[in-house]
Amino acid sequence: MVFDEERRGGDEDPVMAAIRRSVAAVMPDVDPGSVTPGRSLAELGCNSVDRVDVVAMTMDELGVAVPVPAFAEVRDIGTLAELLRRHL
Amino acid sequence: MTPTRGGGVAVTGMGIVCAIGHGVPAFARALREGRSGVARVPGDAPWLCAPAGEVSLQSALAAGAGLPAALLERARRAAFRSPRTIHAALQAALEGWAAARLHQAPLPAERVALVVAGHNLTTGYLHRVAERRVHAPAHLPGRLALHAQDTDHVGTLGQALEIRGEGCTVGGASASGNVAIVTAARMVEAGAADACLVVGAMADPSPLEREGFLALGAMAADDGREDPRRVCRPFDAGHRGFVPGEAAACLVLESPRSARRRGAAVLARVSGYTLALDGGGLAEPSEEGEARAMAGALERAGVDPRRVDYVSTHGTSSPLGDATELRALRRVLGPALGAPWVNATKELTGHCLHAAGVVEAVATVVQIGQGFVHPNPNLARPIDPEFRFVGPAARPAAIGAALSSSFGFGGFNASVVLAAPGH
Numbered sequence: 437m438v439f440d441e442e443r444r445g446g447d448e449d450p451v452m453a454a455i456r457r458s459v460a461a462v463m464p465d466v467d468p469g470s471v472t473p474g475r476s477l478a479e480l481g482c483n484s485v486d487r488v489d490v491v492a493m494t495m496d497e498l499g500v501a502v503p504v505p506a507f508a509e510v511r512d513i514g515t516l517a518e519l520l521r522r523h524l
Numbered sequence: 525m526t527p528t529r530g531g532g533v534a535v536t537g538m539g540i541v542c543a544i545g546h547g548v549p550a551f552a553r554a555l556r557e558g559r560s561g562v563a564r565v566p567g568d569a570p571w572l573c574a575p576a577g578e579v580s581l582q583s584a585l586a587a588g589a590g591l592p593a594a595l596l597e598r599a600r601r602a603a604f605r606s607p608r609t610i611h612a613a614l615q616a617a618l619e620g621w622a623a624a625r626l627h628q629a630p631l632p633a634e635r636v637a638l639v640v641a642g643h644n645l646t647t648g649y650l651h652r653v654a655e656r657r658v659h660a661p662a663h664l665p666g667r668l669a670l671h672a673q674d675t676d677h678v679g680t681l682g683q684a685l686e687i688r689g690e691g692c693t694v695g696g697a698s699a700s701g702n703v704a705i706v707t708a709a710r711m712v713e714a715g716a717a718d719a720c721l722v723v724g725a726m727a728d729p730s731p732l733e734r735e736g737f738l739a740l741g742a743m744a745a746d747d748g749r750e751d752p753r754r755v756c757r758p759f760d761a762g763h764r765g766f767v768p769g770e771a772a773a774c775l776v777l778e779s780p781r782s783a784r785r786r787g788a789a790v791l792a793r794v795s796g797y798t799l800a801l802d803g804g805g806l807a808e809p810s811e812e813g814e815a816r817a818m819a820g821a822l823e824r825a826g827v828d829p830r831r832v833d834y835v836s837t838h839g840t841s842s843p844l845g846d847a848t849e850l851r852a853l854r855r856v857l858g859p860a861l862g863a864p865w866v867n868a869t870k871e872l873t874g875h876c877l878h879a880a881g882v883v884e885a886v887a888t889v890v891q892i893g894q895g896f897v898h899p900n901p902n903l904a905r906p907i908d909p910e911f912r913f914v915g916p917a918a919r920p921a922a923i924g925a926a927l928s929s930s931f932g933f934g935g936f937n938a939s940v941v942l943a944a945p946g947h
Contacts, residue, residue: 462605462666464604485666485667485670486666487666488664488665488666488667489605489665489666489667490666491666492662492663492664492665492666495662495663496660496662496663499660499662500662501661501662502662
């Protein structure tokens with residue numbers, strides 16, 4: 437199961453994979469499979485501080501620095517991934 | 525209000541994590557052996573410290589083994605992403621909570637209070653975040669705004685243990701631990717809480733602050749050769765500054781009535797205390813201020829200076845501080861100066877800064893309970909041989925009344941009297 441998950445991650449785009457890893461680190465109770473573009477971090481149970489942690493860790497891993505105001509456009513995990521991708 | 529003999533506040537639980545022991549039983553063994561935890565910390569600029577070793581969320585939760593699973597899960601969620609210093613505080617607090625049997629014979633959450641001893645507790649953490657940010661500009665932990673504040677200790681421990689009474693941090697430089705004990709004792713005496721957790725927070729000074737201590741000549745510099753365990757030698761002619769130590773420690777203070785109602789064992793009593801400022805803001809200690817704190821604490825406890833059995837000194841291994849403290853102690857004890865046993869726990873634990881008063885209160889209660897006084901193996905040539913210093917080996921001792929003092933930069937003097945339960 438875990439193996440399948442990792443292999444699927446290997447095929448996946450690196451931004452989504454990084455978000456999934458950050459969510460797993462911040463919210464160990466969340467099923468990594470539920471981290472999909474259509475869901476929001478809040479729906480997954482992330483509070484305001486958890487969300488900042490997820491985003492900061494993901495930016496760290498990807499080596500990007502997105503200015504804070506730019507996150508105003510983020511509606512869900514999909515739009516977060518798009519924003520980060522533009523700064524890669 | 526002057527507490528009468530037999531009054532005061534009960535100590536019903538303790539916890540500790542420090543260089544010479546994780547947990548009270550291990551700490552007690554190390555005290556008896558006179559084991560030093562001081563080591564040389566490697567790096568670009570090696571320095572001396574008594575490090576607490578492996579401290580993590582896992583070690584903290586392990587210290588609470590035996591507590592209900594739901595409480596430990598709460599603690600895990602509260603401290604999941606916390607810095608190591610918070611994990612250390614949690615470790616000491618969970619041990620103290622379990623020892624006081626606050627899970628088996630609980631109090632209403634609103635009747636439990638929390639006082640955390642210490643200030644400037646996050647400078648090491650902030651330094652590391654800043655350093656990392658130089659290389660990864662996006663790096664900013666989501667919890668930074670919380671973790672940057674000393675009160676994160678209060679918030680996280682309060683969440684972990686579901687404490688709903690009063691809570692705060694209190695500061696008094698190196699006297700913070702005793703200032704916190706006094707603050708908590710007053711809360712309980714005033715009826716604001718039935719029990720109050722006092723948590724001495726682990727110091728995590730930034731490299732800049734360590735340099736400041738060195739520049740002031742207060743901290744012992746590492747010559748790179750000396751056996752680290754021999755450097756901290758309070759009251760010895762070879763003393764040359766304090767050696768920092770890492771520790772978090774916890775005392776559960778409780779009203780005697782609440783302890784009786786819960787059937788909690790009373791380990792000792794805080795039977796008197798005095799806080800006194802020097803009216804001077806520098807690093808210099810004041811003989812007059814120290815004597816005033818010690819004498820005041822004894823008076824409030826109703827303990828005649830001739831009846832003090834044990835003095836747990838501030839004794840940091842600073843030449844000026846050690847000499848000043850012994851002169852103050854001479855004033856207080858008068859002709860009885862050779863009567864009580866005298867030792868310095870910092871030789872073994874290092875100077876645990878804000879937590880020191882709580883660490884030494886735990887050490888004192890251990891010695892009261894187990895009937896011994898711990899040795900100071902480095903004290904070979906006492907600067908004042910008229911005192912009854914414990915020699916190189918532990919001695920059996922029946923301690924009825926003990927005086928424990930902490931003094932801090934800025935003129936903070938804080939003394940507490942700890943008494944055996946039946947004394």
